[in-house]
Amino acid sequence: MAMTAVAKRPLSGRLGFRLESLAVLLLLGMVMAWLSPYFLSVSNFLNILLATATIGVLGIGASFVIGAAGLDLSLGSVLGLAGVVGASLVVELELPWFVGLLGCLAAGTAAGLVNGLLVTRARLPAFIVTLGMLGIARGLALVIADGKTIYGLDPTLVYIGQGRPFGIPFPVIVFVGVALFTHYILAYTRFGRHTLAIGDNEAAARAMGIHVERHKLALYALSGLTAGIAGLLFMARVNAGDPTAGLTYELTAITAAIIGGTNLFGGRASILGTFIGALIMGVLQNGLNLLAVQSFYQQMAIGAVLIFAVWLDQTARRRREA
Amino acid sequence: MSLLEIRGISKRFGSIEALREVSFAVEAGEVMAVVGDNGAGKSTLMKVITGVYRPDGGEIRFRGEPITGLEPGDIRRRGIEMIYQDLALAPQQDVPSNIFLGREPVRRVLGLFPVIDRKTIDREAHAMLHKLGARIPDIYAEVGTLSGGQQQSVAIARALTFDPKLVIMDEPTAALAVREVEHVLDLIRELKRQGIAVILISHRLTDVFAVSDRIVTLRQGRVISEEVTARTDMQRIVAHIVGAA
Numbered sequence: 001m002a003m004t005a006v007a008k009r010p011l012s013g014r015l016g017f018r019l020e021s022l023a024v025l026l027l028l029g030m031v032m033a034w035l036s037p038y039f040l041s042v043s044n045f046l047n048i049l050l051a052t053a054t055i056g057v058l059g060i061g062a063s064f065v066i067g068a069a070g071l072d073l074s075l076g077s078v079l080g081l082a083g084v085v086g087a088s089l090v091v092e093l094e095l096p097w098f099v100g101l102l103g104c105l106a107a108g109t110a111a112g113l114v115n116g117l118l119v120t121r122a123r124l125p126a127f128i129v130t131l132g133m134l135g136i137a138r139g140l141a142l143v144i145a146d147g148k149t150i151y152g153l154d155p156t157l158v159y160i161g162q163g164r165p166f167g168i169p170f171p172v173i174v175f176v177g178v179a180l181f182t183h184y185i186l187a188y189t190r191f192g193r194h195t196l197a198i199g200d201n202e203a204a205a206r207a208m209g210i211h212v213e214r215h216k217l218a219l220y221a222l223s224g225l226t227a228g229i230a231g232l233l234f235m236a237r238v239n240a241g242d243p244t245a246g247l248t249y250e251l252t253a254i255t256a257a258i259i260g261g262t263n264l265f266g267g268r269a270s271i272l273g274t275f276i277g278a279l280i281m282g283v284l285q286n287g288l289n290l291l292a293v294q295s296f297y298q299q300m301a302i303g304a305v306l307i308f309a310v311w312l313d314q315t316a317r318r319r320r321e322a
Numbered sequence: 323m324s325l326l327e328i329r330g331i332s333k334r335f336g337s338i339e340a341l342r343e344v345s346f347a348v349e350a351g352e353v354m355a356v357v358g359d360n361g362a363g364k365s366t367l368m369k370v371i372t373g374v375y376r377p378d379g380g381e382i383r384f385r386g387e388p389i390t391g392l393e394p395g396d397i398r399r400r401g402i403e404m405i406y407q408d409l410a411l412a413p414q415q416d417v418p419s420n421i422f423l424g425r426e427p428v429r430r431v432l433g434l435f436p437v438i439d440r441k442t443i444d445r446e447a448h449a450m451l452h453k454l455g456a457r458i459p460d461i462y463a464e465v466g467t468l469s470g471g472q473q474q475s476v477a478i479a480r481a482l483t484f485d486p487k488l489v490i491m492d493e494p495t496a497a498l499a500v501r502e503v504e505h506v507l508d509l510i511r512e513l514k515r516q517g518i519a520v521i522l523i524s525h526r527l528t529d530v531f532a533v534s535d536r537i538v539t540l541r542q543g544r545v546i547s548e549e550v551t552a553r554t555d556m557q558r559i560v561a562h563i564v565g566a567a
């Protein structure tokens with residue numbers, strides 16, 4: 001038998017995401033453009049990206065954790081905690097802006113580390129640990145802020161949320177930067193490959209020499225860090241540390257990850273996919289806003305999209321396996 | 323000095339004594355069969371060797387050095403590979419990713435960013451499968467979508483890609499058709515010819531007698547007998563397995 005040439009990787013494999021989600025995004029965009037004359041404009045696109053940035057960054061954290069067959073329900077609460085920590089450092093302790101910035105990131109990462117330690121050391125289910133953290137982080141944010149919103153940030157911090165270098169909202173630059181870097185990590189490095197292998201078959205990953213516990217700890221810390229970044233963006237955008245910030249954001253973030261092609265049970269995830277998933281959520285919300293649909297209904301729409309996306313994925317999988 | 327020395331290994335799972343003071347040795351380039359009834363402790367013993375389980379007592383030496391309690395990755399790097407009974411594959415990853423799982427070669431982009439060297443992985447995975455005569459039409463398919471025999475080939479290719487000195491095979495022919503079984507037996511003979519030691523776990527005694535040099539029998543976590551294949555017969559081994567002798 002002659003040695004045949006190595007076949008080329010298929011395009012979807014090289015890009016690392018499924019083209020269906022892109023098709024859904026374009027289709028949704030077309031529908032919105034048809035429904036609303038305001039949809040198709042550069043300023044509206046920037047608005048969508050700006051509105052998507054916070055959720056998108058959270059969705060990235062969700063993708064890593066869910067890709068490894070874990071779960072982080074505390075994302076929204078940790079976002080709120082991070083913002084309050086950052087704001088109280090600069091407003092109440094009158095520390096410089098970068099201490100506030102680092103405070104946001106550190107608070108998020110610390111909460112993630114606690115999640116990770118409880119999952120890997122105490123061997124508790126991620127669902128319970130992060131559900132508990134959802135309550136703890138929110139409560140702690142309220143305690144630190146004394147139940148009130150902390151106003152009056154340093155202008156440099158406000159620039160992170162409201163500045164527009166070259167006309168592009170600063171949070172959009174952060175979102176795109178975080179997405180590109182984490183896409184590189186997940187799709188091209190051993191860390192990313194091992195993340196998905198753990199989600200796919202944890203025992204196999206361990207047997208092949210991957211340090212599964214250490215890796216999971218890093219993933220929860222990373223997830224916390226994304227919540228810290230999202231908390232920073234939120235705080236800077238509203239120019240305040242709001243202890244109720246990010247309420248139910250985990251719902252939207254997890255939905256973005258799932259409709260971007262992340263397998264709810266682990267083993268498959270892509271940051272480009274999640275980026276598109278977050279944009280789908282953003283376009284949906286933007287479109288519903290333009291159509292003047294009440295925000296209560298938007299919550300319902302997001303929940304329905306999550307259930308529908310998982311249903312689609314499950315049916316497709318069942319058909320493939322049949 | 324033997325290639326692998328197992329001395330007094332014990333392992334408990336709660337109240338179950340899966341291994342009780344197990345001792346034997348494997349010489350370089352020999353095929354050692356390990357047989358025993360279901361639940362005798364064969365898989366557990368192998369997972370203790372590869373570092374997946376930590377033994378409660380005893381010592382394992384490989385090429386003279388103690389390897390007891392090392393991490394699976396360290397043990398692989400020292401030259402022990404195992405084909406697990408359940409294959410230990412990641413079903414949603416493609417074939418090259420599975421073959422190189424945990425040992426991905428890395429190159430640097432712009433001299434800075436480490437990335438997995440996919441070209442090398444794809445090329446070497448392809449070459450190894452070709453060498454094994456495995457027929458896998460699309461190596462970029464998710465491994466979970468391949469047939470049982472094809473998945474077995476992937477697991478075997480993974481075990482052989484890193485120049486092992488000892489290959490452990492846990493029921494490698496359980497999922498295979500007759501022709502494929504012959505292929506695996508040929509492969510074991512070929513490894514032996516190259517001086518690579520093999521531990522073969524199989525409940526198919528015809529296979530065991532076809533390729534092994536020695537046969538260790540486990541029963542209820544104990545070594546019951548250790549025989550030279552050429553100087554025993556199937557009836558004796560069956561008697562050891564079921565405990566009739």
Ligand SMILES: Nc1ncnc2c1ncn2[C@@H]1O[C@H](COP(=O)(O)OP(=O)(O)O)[C@@H](O)[C@H]1O
Pocket residue numbers: 335338339340358359360361362363364365366367
């Ligand atoms: N992870 C585990 N947890 C608890 N009991 C186990 C585990 N693995 C194996 N055992 C038990 O240890 C004994 C030996 O199992 P095993 O090594 O799989 O046997 P074999 O491979 O010879 O069929 C059995 O009683 C089995 O139920």
Ligand SMILES: [Mg+2]
Pocket residue numbers: 364365366407492
């Ligand atoms: Mg077994």
